[in-house]
Amino acid sequence: MKMTSDPTEDAADIVALFQMTFTRSEGAAEGxxxxxxVSDMLAQVAASDILVLSxxxxxxxxxxxxxxxxxYPQDPRQVFILSPMAVAPDRQGQGVGLALLQEGLARLRARGVDVVLTYGDIGFYGRGGFAPVPQECAAAPLPLTYPEGWLGQDLTGSGPVTLTGPSRCVAPLEKPAFW
Structure with a gap:
């Protein structure tokens, strides 16, 4: 397996992978x-504010x-959010997602990122070192439908995730349907 981080090479394939994967698992509307x-993120988010691994x-x-x-305007630390991730249905359960997760965290750590958050399944993300984060310890940018899915990892090793004040995410994620 080879990993790349230049989404311009295969942006259309990346969008198609997400659509196919989420359509199969969640239905056509979610896909x-x-x-x-994903298309909006690839087109609108500045290179310094995004990491895409394929x-x-x-x-x-x-x-x-x-x-x-x-x-987090009241907190000096660098924070990123993992959202979304997709693995081709015929490759799920074979370590592809965990490999992407581990490589992504290593690259973010090398860039000086302090904390990574995600909103998902603790069963999967827990294997990558994520733990539940109470809202009072790190506010999500919008109300969460499933607060138990708000997860985080401190990449500095300084302990549980705690971030000060309200938060903002990139514009494409600022839709209540994603939260």
Whole structure:
């Protein structure tokens, strides 16, 4: 498996992977919504505020993950959020997602990022070092439908995630449907 971090090479394939993966697991409307989110992120988010990793097997795209900057104006630390991630359905459960997650965290750590948040399944993300984060310890930018899915990891090793004040995410994520 080869990983790349230049989404301009295969942006259309990345969008298609997210659409196909989420359509199969959540239905056509969710597949279209996530594909739109990914397309908007790739087109609108500044390079300094996004990390896109793609996993390839030969010429085939088998997985991708997107991390974007979050802003906690009252907190000096650098924070990113992992959202979304997709692995081709026929490659799920084979370590592709965990490999993308680990590589992404390593690259963010090397860039000086202090904290990474995500909104998802603790069963999966817990294997990558994420733990539940109470809202009073790190405010989400919008109300959460499933607060138990708000997860974080301190990349500095200084303990549980605690961030000061309200937060903002990149514009494409600022839709209540994603929260």
């Amino acid at each position: 279209a919504a996530i594909a739109g989110l 996993a390839h097997e030969g010429d085939r795209l088998i997985g991708a993950v997107i991390f974007t900057r979050m802003d």
